[in-house]
Amino acid sequence: MAKHTHWRDSKAWLDAGLPLSSTSNEACKLYDAALTQYVGWYDEPSVGGLEVTLGKLEKTDESFIMGRVISNGLELLGTGTNIDLSSDLKIGIDEMVRIATVSDISQREQQHVTAIKLFSEGYQKKACETWERILVEHPTDMLALKFAHDSYFYLGESNQIRDSIARVMPYWQNTMPLSSYLHGMYAFGLEETNLYAQAEQEARLGLELNPNDSWATHSMAHVLEMNGRSIEGIQFMSSTESNWNICGMIACHNYWHWALYCIENADYQKALEIYDHQVQQRTLDSSAPLDMVDAASLLYRLEMEGVSVGKERWQKIFDVTKPHLDDHTLVFNDIHYLMAALGANQNDIVNRFKESTTDFIKKKKGDQRNIMNEVGVVMFEAFQAYDDGDFSKAVETMLPVKYQVINIGGSHAQRDVFNQFLIQAALKSDQKQHHKISKMFVNRAEIIKRVHTTYRSTYSPSDGSSCGLTTSYDHIWG
CATH class of the missing domain: 1.25.40 (Serine Threonine Protein Phosphatase 5, Tetratricopeptide repeat)
Structure with missing residues (x-):
């Protein structure tokens, strides 16, 4: 990747129709540097990487409101903490709001402040609505676009992931930075x-x-x-x-995709090699939630394929996730943290985790609280039943929310682990009716395969499941 050395100054932002309320040209350039690294998922060496860039940005102009917005926003969207867990983050957001109140800033910048405040309070959908209002008047505001894009992903809003980009593309020219x-x-x-x-x-x-x-x-x-x-x-x-x-911000996830292909080809040794040298190592180095969920998901999928991944691998991932068991920033994250705890046989931790989840539902408000209450706790119960060997209970618990799982967010490929979980539970159940249910799910995949010649064709089920399975179940059904 070529070193990026030219960043937009105050005049360049003004010429782009996105003026920044800062008297510092250097601050405007650092804002561009931070935005570029965020969009590109990388650390630019010429400015010391994203974290260093954000630190320089705040020191260069402490009253620069968009510097505060991008810094606080990235902390929140990283899903590694929230204002209840981090006093520094809460102070930072309160200070952002205070500066916005006493400063002469644009309506667009004020809307950015409002969106971040809403997100911090748990109202991700309302934050997205605010970013969309910004884009109506300023369709080339990449920060609003990217914050909304990532938030829709967290909410499982597939149509909005697509349409939010489609709505603004005609306003972008190929010569525009980041286009x-x-x-x-x-x-x-x-x-x-x-x-x-x-x-x-x-x-x-x-x-x-x-x-x-x-x-x-x-x-x-x-x-x-x-x-x-x-x-x-x-x-x-x-x-x-x-x-x-x-x-580096997304490399672990791309390696995760590579490992999935290996699992689908039953090349479990290669999948474990990718896991050990890339996914696990990057997760241990970064402690990033995106990496943690990928690691837990891969191990769980391999176990369902009949591969014994060993307790050491589970323990390493559990040790990384353990400090985040009370975060409850995303239900999607929590389910994967539960996988890690179960995989490491941390039964006492699992029980305390469930208690923490119940407390979260009772005391908090917002989108993730509602998703946890409606879907998350049911999935928790199903996974624990499966781990306890009560496969019949796992099926009966999971089946009613199968088509609501999309609400926890993530992608279709990521959520496919839950479809595989349900099929495995049904196969292992002592109830013959459950065996029939599992066969019906696989029949659906076979029909799609027959019609479209591939397991994953131009059609995909509305629950986000993939259309193929790597394991043969013929020995079960005869």
Whole structure:
């Protein structure tokens, strides 16, 4: 990746129709540097990386409101903490609001402050609505676009992941900074709404414009996954590895996709190799929630395939997730933390985790609280029943919320672990009716395969499940 050395100053932002309320040219440039690294999922060495950039930004102009917005927003969207857990974050957001109150800032900047405040209080959907209002008047505001894009992902809002980008694309010109990244973002939305051919076209265009666009790589990986093109997926990830593995913020997740292809080809040894050398190591190094959930998901999928991953691997991931068991920033995260606790046989921790979840529902407000109450606690009960060997209870508990699982967020590919979980539980149940249920789920995949010639075709079920299974169940049904 070529070193980026030219950043937009105050006049450049004004000329772009996105004036910044700062008297410091250096602050405006650092804001551009932070935004560029966020969108590109990488650390720019010429400015010391994203974390260093944000630190310099605050010191350069402490009253620069958009510097406060991007810093607080990234802390929140990282999902590693919240204002109840971090006094520094709460103070930072309160100070942002105070500065906005006493400063002469634009309506657009004030709306950004409002959105971050709403998000911090648990109202992610309202924050998205605020960012969308910004985009109506300022469709080239990349920060509003990217914050909304990531938040829709957390909420499982597939249509909005796609449409939020589609609505603004006509206003972007190819000469505008960061414009090439829109193709990878749009590709992801298209893929999540089952428009695979269009998604592939957009992802490839994004990569033609910028081979280092790791989100476009990620979108392409999803297309190949959902189309059942695992051999092609392995070839794609391996041949482009040097382009995307330098984007440290998402490299672990792209390796996760590579490992999925290996699992689908029953190459469990290669999947474990990728896990050990990339996914696990990057998770231990970063302690980032996105990496933690990928690690837990891979181990759980391998175990369901009959692969014994060993207690040491589970223990290492549990040790990383343990400090976050009371965070409850995302239900999606919590379910994966539960996997890690179960995998490491931490039964006492699991019980305390469930108590913490109950407390979270009683005392908090907001979108994640509601999702946990409606879907999360049911999934917790199902996973614990499965771990206890009560597979019948796991099926009966999970089945009623099967089509609500999408509400916990994540992608179709990520949530497929829950479809596989339900099938496995049904197969292991002592009730013959459950065996029939599992066969019906696989029958659906077989019908799709027959009609569209591939397991993952141009159609995808509305529950976000993939259309193929790596394990043969013929010995169960005869």
